[in-house]
Amino acid sequence: MAEGLKERIQADVKDAMRARDKDRLTTLRMITAGLQQKEVDDRVELDxxxxxxxxxxxxxxxxxxxxQYEQGGRDELAQRERAELAVIEAYLPQPLSDAELDALVDEAITATGAAAMADMGRVMGELKPRVQGRADMGEVSARVKARLGG
Known part of the structure; x- marks a missing residue:
């Protein structure tokens, strides 16, 4: 049976504890705390x-x-955020290329029969599960708007 993302994160917490990797462990614990908080708030088991x-x-x-830290000249804080980002990104799928993203946008527009800006919600609803974690949703939205003539 394939290991789920949440189980993989929990296993990595144990590995980081064994390796005494304090920085990685702190970030992984922050992730697990966020997951638990979301599950408690929404009363669901996250898939x-x-x-x-x-x-x-x-x-x-x-x-x-x-x-923001770089603009404020707080390089040490920016560096810490970069380290956390690297740990988080290890669990995200490979980002979509521009060509792949354009193809998915075109597929979603065709699948929903979208023809105008009024159809944008349906297109985004079709796209979101397919691009989640693989593309910035703001960029996806901008591409959909451009295709629908917005």
């Missing part, structure tokens, strides 16, 4: 898609923090 969505959100937060 791989839910875990990916949370990891994607955490990665986005780190990227924004890095940018």
């Amino acid at each position: 791989d898609a839910g875990v990916l969505a949370l990891l994607d959100k955490m990665a986005k937060q780190r990227r924004e923090s890095i940018e």
Whole structure:
């Protein structure tokens, strides 16, 4: 049976403890705490898609923090965020190339029969599970808008 993403993270926590890798362990514990909090708040057991969505959100937060710390001249804080981001990104799937993303957008537009901006929600609903964690949703949205003439 294939190991789920959540189980892989939990196994990596144990490995980091054994290796006494304090920085990695801290980030992994932060991830597991976030997963547990989400499960408690929503009263659900997260599947791989839910875990990916949370990891994607955490990665986005780190990227924004890095940018703000660099602008503020806080390089030591930016470096710590980069280290956390590297651990988080290890669990995210390979990012989509521009060509792959364009192909998925075209497929979703065809599949939903979208013809105008009013159909954008249906297209995004079709795309989200397929690109979650593999592309920035803001960029996906911009590409869909451009295709639908928005």
